[in-house]
Amino acid sequence: MARHVTVRTGTRAVVTVDGLVVAVLDPGRHRLPGRRSRRAVEVVDVRENLLLITSQEAAALDVPGVRFAIAVRLRTVDPVAFGTVSQSPLDDVRLSAQVAARDWIAARTLQDVLTERAGATADLTAGVAAGVARFGVEVLEVALRDVTVPGEVRRGLLELAVARHESAARLERARGETAALRALANGTRALQDNPALLQLRTVQAAVERGGQVVLHVGEVAG
Known part of the structure; x- marks a missing residue:
C-alpha cells in the first residue's frame, strides 16, 4: 500500500494501524502513518x-x-x-x-x-x-x-361517503317536512282560537287573486 493517499471531496478516510483508528483524513493528499503491512484505509462517503x-x-x-x-x-x-x-x-x-x-x-x-x-x-x-x-x-x-x-378499500370508502351524503339529505328533508307540519299545526290552532283571523285570511287571499270583496255593514240602531 502506498505511503500517501488522496482523499476526494465528499469523502473521509479512516486510517487504522493494528486494528485501531489512528486518523480520520479530510479531502486532500496525506502521508499515511505506520507501516504498510499493519495499516488499513477505509474511505467513507459523507455526502447527502x-x-x-x-x-x-x-x-x-x-x-x-x-x-x-x-x-x-x-x-x-x-x-x-x-x-x-x-x-x-x-x-x-x-x-x-x-x-x-x-x-x-x-x-x-x-x-x-x-x-x-x-x-x-x-x-x-x-x-x-x-x-x-x-x-x-x-x-x-x-x-x-x-x-x-387498496382498490377495494377505496370503493368501500366511496360507498360510505355516498351513503352518508344520502342520509344527510334525507335527514334535511325530514327536518323541512317536520317544520312545515309544525307551522301548519300552529296556524290551525291560531285560526281555531281566533275566527276573525280566518275571515281576514280569506279576504287577503281574494285580494291577492284579483277578486272583489263585498263587505256587509249592519245598520246602527237609532
Whole structure:
C-alpha cells in the first residue's frame, strides 16, 4: 500500500494501524502513518444520501392496508462510528424509519394520515434521528410518500361517503317536512282560537287573486 493517499471531496478516510483508528483524513493528499503491512484505509462517503424504502403497508385506526413509501435523507457525520458501531448502519436506519412510520400511521385515521403529512415529516425525522445518531448518521428528513389504499378499500370508502351524503339529505328533508307540519299545526290552532283571523285570511287571499270583496255593514240602531 502506498505511503500517501488522496482523499476526494465528499469523502473521509479512516486510517487504522493494528486494528485501531489512528486518523480520520479530510479531502486532500496525506502521508499515511505506520507501516504498510499493519495499516488499513477505509474511505467513507459523507455526502447527502437518499434512502428510498418502498412497498410498505400498515393499518390506520379505521382502514387496513394503507400503502406507502418512505424517503430518508441522511449523511454520515462520524465516519468512525459509521464503520464500527454497526455491521450495517443503513439497514438500521431503514428499520428505524419503517417502525416509526408504521407506528405513526397506526395512531391515526386515514383522513389524518392524508392531511397531516407535514406533521408526519417532523415527527418521523425527530424520532428516527434520535434513534440512529449513535451509528454516526445524521438524519435530515424522513417523509411519507405515495400514500394509497387498496382498490377495494377505496370503493368501500366511496360507498360510505355516498351513503352518508344520502342520509344527510334525507335527514334535511325530514327536518323541512317536520317544520312545515309544525307551522301548519300552529296556524290551525291560531285560526281555531281566533275566527276573525280566518275571515281576514280569506279576504287577503281574494285580494291577492284579483277578486272583489263585498263587505256587509249592519245598520246602527237609532
